[in-house]
Amino acid sequence: MRNEIKGLNEECGVFGVFGVPEANRVTYFGLHNLQHRGQEGAGIVTTDGEHLYQHRDRGLLSEVFADPSDMERLVGDAAIGHVRYGTSGHNSINNVQPFLFHFHDGDIAMAHNGQLTNAVTLRRKLEDNGAVFQSDSDTEILIHLIRQNIHMGFMPALKKTLNMVKGGFAFLFLQKDRLIAALDPNGIRPLCLGQMPNGAYVVTSESCALDIVGAKLIRDVQPGELLVIDKDGLHEDRYTDDTKLAICSMEYIYFARPDSIIHGVTVHSARKQMGRLLAKEQPAPDADMVIGVPNSSLSAASGYAEAAGLPYEMGLIKNQYVARTFIQPTQALREQGVKMKLSAVRGVVAGKNVVVVDDSIVRGTTSKQIVRMLKEAGAKSVHMRIASPPFRFPCFYGIDVSNRAELMAAHYSVPEMCKLMEADSLGFLSVDGVVKAINVPDAGDAPYGGLTVAYFNGDYPTPLYDFEEGYLKSLNEQEKRARKERLSK
Ligand SMILES: O=P(O)(O)OC[C@H]1O[C@H](OP(=O)(O)OP(=O)(O)O)[C@H](O)[C@@H]1O
Numbered sequence: 373m374r375n376e377i378k379g380l381n382e383e384c385g386v387f388g389v390f391g392v393p394e395a396n397r398v399t400y401f402g403l404h405n406l407q408h409r410g411q412e413g414a415g416i417v418t419t420d421g422e423h424l425y426q427h428r429d430r431g432l433l434s435e436v437f438a439d440p441s442d443m444e445r446l447v448g449d450a451a452i453g454h455v456r457y458g459t460s461g462h463n464s465i466n467n468v469q470p471f472l473f474h475f476h477d478g479d480i481a482m483a484h485n486g487q488l489t490n491a492v493t494l495r496r497k498l499e500d501n502g503a504v505f506q507s508d509s510d511t512e513i514l515i516h517l518i519r520q521n522i523h524m525g526f527m528p529a530l531k532k533t534l535n536m537v538k539g540g541f542a543f544l545f546l547q548k549d550r551l552i553a554a555l556d557p558n559g560i561r562p563l564c565l566g567q568m569p570n571g572a573y574v575v576t577s578e579s580c581a582l583d584i585v586g587a588k589l590i591r592d593v594q595p596g597e598l599l600v601i602d603k604d605g606l607h608e609d610r611y612t613d614d615t616k617l618a619i620c621s622m623e624y625i626y627f628a629r630p631d632s633i634i635h636g637v638t639v640h641s642a643r644k645q646m647g648r649l650l651a652k653e654q655p656a657p658d659a660d661m662v663i664g665v666p667n668s669s670l671s672a673a674s675g676y677a678e679a680a681g682l683p684y685e686m687g688l689i690k691n692q693y694v695a696r697t698f699i700q701p702t703q704a705l706r707e708q709g710v711k712m713k714l715s716a717v718r719g720v721v722a723g724k725n726v727v728v729v730d731d732s733i734v735r736g737t738t739s740k741q742i743v744r745m746l747k748e749a750g751a752k753s754v755h756m757r758i759a760s761p762p763f764r765f766p767c768f769y770g771i772d773v774s775n776r777a778e779l780m781a782a783h784y785s786v787p788e789m790c791k792l793m794e795a796d797s798l799g800f801l802s803v804d805g806v807v808k809a810i811n812v813p814d815a816g817d818a819p820y821g822g823l824t825v826a827y828f829n830g831d832y833p834t835p836l837y838d839f840e841e842g843y844l845k846s847l848n849e850q851e852k853r854a855r856k857e858r859l860s861k
């Protein structure tokens with residue numbers, strides 16, 4: 373497991389299509405619109421109905437497929453693809469997906485977005501029974517469990533396996549004659565189904581990947597669902613009925629692209645509404661203008677400005693040539709990283725009282741630098757407003773924030789954070805505000821309006837299995853008591 377948080381990093385993106393000529397290129401375009409979800413590695417596996425063909429490597433999609441011959445080898449009319457930001461396992465080619473496995477009774481490829489919370493225990497057992505793993509990522513466990521139960525037949529073995537693994541997962545599998553998709557029982561990670569004009573089905577992490585390939589959004593894959601797509605079309609099945617929607621609220625807050633629609637909610641509109649509610653909950657009475665922090669907070673900032681009746685200005689600009697994951701090993705380099713990314717627009721902010729709206733604070737590096745930058749550019753006062761609650765607890769479901777040590781809000785109160793970042797004031801949106809702003813229509817009676825908000829209040833929608841012990845150790849006495857009380861309910 374990683375022990376350093378590199379700011380708020382992405383997770384992974386998956387894309388699968390069945391029944392379209394040049395499925396390799398369609399998948400490439402889909403992954404192109406999912407690149408924001410992972411930049412460590414990328415890959416595609418295709419099938420021509422007989423064999424499976426794979427190309428994967430570390431780096432951005434365009435780097436991985438820089439040589440056209442690597443793309444040309446991927447023949448066939450069905451494919452799955454993956455962009456990776458690892459949560460477990462190293463950044464090595466062995467962990468880059470899709471994985472491809474060869475068996476006497478047929479090859480299989482798989483791609484995963486999410487993280488399994490009982491992977492360590494399962495892997496230990498499998499290894500003790502003779503399994504030899506090729507990677508050190510949690511994802512590979514699936515295939516070993518399927519093979520252990522293959523005497524039941526593939527689909528029963530897959531269903532059994534999906535009931536054994538815990539945590540957050542959106543899986544795609546490709547065999548020579550079908551594409552399979554499965555989502556965890558809480559639907560923590562997003563996954564949607566679309567259809568291309570020729571009738572080919574697409575399953576992918578975000579609907580923005582459907583738009584780029586001209587596919588129409590049909591619906592979201594539901595918690596516990598198992599979809600099989602083959603030459604006869606779409607077969608809808610389930611591997612469990614024990615489900616309750618708890619989609620990751622950080623998808624709406626930060627990860628997903630603003631043009632994606634998740635469970636009927638356009639991400640931009642949810643963010644804008646978070647900004648509006650933030651303006652009501654945390655006004656900044658003496659402010660002259662609102663500015664956003666490109667890219668992810670611009671929607672929320674425009675909502676804040678609208679609700680507060682303040683002008684929305686461009687006080688910060690972003691150098692678009694800096695990758696989202698500007699990973700540096702030391703704090704000094706990380707701060708330099710923010711400077712390479714963002715610059716203040718002096719002519720806009722000089723002599724003004726400024727409200728800065730960002731979507732989240734993880735380590736606090738960005739906020740600290742922004743306050744300093746704006747003050748150096750002559751801002752009279754800087755009021756930080758964050759369109760989500762303080763990020764106090766780790767994520768074990770696929771966001772690379774599984775260690776509490778560097779979460780600023782885990783160690784400091786809001787007034788202390790304000791002082792540390794030398795802001796004139798600091799205010800966060802409440803959990804209730806997040807739930808109201810997103811307002812997932814198909815949440816039913818699921819807690820928190822069908823969202824996972826554990827990062828803010830420690831209320832995880834599932835047991836934490838292998839992570840429980842370490843997590844408990846990271847809590848203070850009061851938090852430990854609250855955790856124990858929750859678990860005993
Ligand atoms: O508190 P920190 O550890 O600095 O992390 C939080 C910052 O990171 C994210 O933006 P990111 O820099 O990833 O860029 P983006 O908004 O352009 O995606 C997020 O939107 C915050 O601005």
Ligand SMILES: NC(=O)CC[C@H](N)C(=O)O
Pocket residue numbers: 382383384456457458459460461467484485486487488509510511770771
């Ligand atoms: N961020 C993710 O969804 C990662 C998928 C998988 N857990 C990996 O580490 O590769």
Ligand SMILES: [Mg+2]
Pocket residue numbers: 665666667668669731
């Ligand atoms: Mg940001």
